[in-house]
Amino acid sequence: MTGQLRLDDHLQRYSETAPHALAVATAVDAIAAAAIEIADLIGTGDLADASGLTTSRNSDGDVQRDLDVQADAILRRCLGKLPIAALASEEMREPQIVDRAARICVAIDPLDGSSNIDINMTVGTIFSILPAPDDLALAFHQRGSAQLAAGFVTYGPQTSLVLTLGDGVDIFTLDRKSGCFRLARSAVQISEAGEEFAINASNRRHWDPPVRAFIDECLAGVEGLANHDFNMRWIGSLVAETYRILTRGGVFLYPSDARPGYGDGRLRLTYEAHPMAYIIEQAGGSASTGRERILDLSAQSLHQRVPLIMGSSNEVRRVEELHCDPLLVASVSAPLFARRGFFRL
Numbered sequence: 617m618t619g620q621l622r623l624d625d626h627l628q629r630y631s632e633t634a635p636h637a638l639a640v641a642t643a644v645d646a647i648a649a650a651a652i653e654i655a656d657l658i659g660t661g662d663l664a665d666a667s668g669l670t671t672s673r674n675s676d677g678d679v680q681r682d683l684d685v686q687a688d689a690i691l692r693r694c695l696g697k698l699p700i701a702a703l704a705s706e707e708m709r710e711p712q713i714v715d716r717a718a719r720i721c722v723a724i725d726p727l728d729g730s731s732n733i734d735i736n737m738t739v740g741t742i743f744s745i746l747p748a749p750d751d752l753a754l755a756f757h758q759r760g761s762a763q764l765a766a767g768f769v770t771y772g773p774q775t776s777l778v779l780t781l782g783d784g785v786d787i788f789t790l791d792r793k794s795g796c797f798r799l800a801r802s803a804v805q806i807s808e809a810g811e812e813f814a815i816n817a818s819n820r821r822h823w824d825p826p827v828r829a830f831i832d833e834c835l836a837g838v839e840g841l842a843n844h845d846f847n848m849r850w851i852g853s854l855v856a857e858t859y860r861i862l863t864r865g866g867v868f869l870y871p872s873d874a875r876p877g878y879g880d881g882r883l884r885l886t887y888e889a890h891p892m893a894y895i896i897e898q899a900g901g902s903a904s905t906g907r908e909r910i911l912d913l914s915a916q917s918l919h920q921r922v923p924l925i926m927g928s929s930n931e932v933r934r935v936e937e938l939h940c941d942p943l944l945v946a947s948v949s950a951p952l953f954a955r956r957g958f959f960r961l
């Protein structure tokens with residue numbers, strides 16, 4: 617079937633199955649239409665201009681780029697025509713109540729990784745679709761496990777839409793000639809053991825001991841307790857990192873650290889960590905803060921940040937073990953216990 621199935625056929629089939637399914641399918645279809653417009657916008661014009669800073673900041677204090685604002689406007693226009701109860705965006709201070717009678721709520725990061733746009737790097741759109749609760753004030757305070765669907769689009773060499781409707785993960789690629797998304801990979805699975813790690817290593821001195829111990833293990837490779845070598849990647853774009861993990865396995869970490877404002881890491885729970893965690897788990901991987909499963913968390917505020925460690929289950933589990941056990945952290949740091957140390961020849 618790969619290469620044959622179009623996203624709209626896939627959605628039509630799905631929309632015949634569950635109570636919220638038609639609303640979810642319509643929303644995904646609208647996001648796909650918006651993504652084609654955003655891909656066109658990114659693909660034309662001067663990237664330096666498009667990445668230009670505006671004078672405004674979003675609710676999280678980040679300076680908005682021209683493209684952040686335009687991507688947000690395109691998505692809101694496409695989604696605004698649909699029966700959606702509430703819409704939340706990284707670029708809006710508060711959620712917008714759209715249609716109180718509707719069955720679903722949508723949260724979006726219109727342009728993820730936008731600080732990279734001027735260097736022609738992959739950026740993307742992330743989305744999370746939730747059931748509409750009776751009290752819409754609680755729309756974006758639900759646990760991640762309540763999500764009905766989640767996905768992201770990458771604007772890279774190819775424009776790809778990664779989607780979970782709660783039954784595995786499929787990847788559709790934009791066929792530019794016909795202007796529609798076609799199935800490229802279905803039932804994507806992440807390997808249990810990973811051989812690549814991704815973290816912004818410039819923050820090493822600010823990390824907590826368990827994170828430092830884990831990265832030290834990765835760096836020690838065959839000479840440490842991990843017992844195999846790792847490669848390292850850091851793209852600085854969550855969508856691109858997640859796509860890589862879905863393709864090659866491995867682990868991504870944006871942990872909390874000691875810098876002011878980074879006590880809960882950098883990534884936002886509702887429209888970054890929740891949808892990515894849902895996708896990663898649906899592909900057989902794991903997603904955690906280091907102490908708790910991401911999908912068990914519910915946000916106290918819309919733009920709440922959360923430490924995010926996700927990818928191949930073995931590596932995520934190891935990070936969790938290190939968070940639970942200070943003695944283990946100490947043993948990793950002690951040269952006597954290294955694989956080729958005093959007690960291990």
Ligand SMILES: O=P(O)(O)OC[C@H]1O[C@](O)(COP(=O)(O)O)[C@@H](O)[C@@H]1O
Nearest residue numbers: 725727728729730731816852853854
């Ligand atoms: O610049 P840093 O601290 O390495 O952060 C990079 C992270 O920030 C992000 O760009 C945050 O997303 P936004 O661009 O939507 O704010 C992620 O894509 C990426 O993983």
Ligand SMILES: [Mg+2]
Nearest residue numbers: 725727728729
């Ligand atoms: Mg983002």
Ligand SMILES: [Mg+2]
Nearest residue numbers: 706725727728
């Ligand atoms: Mg963004």
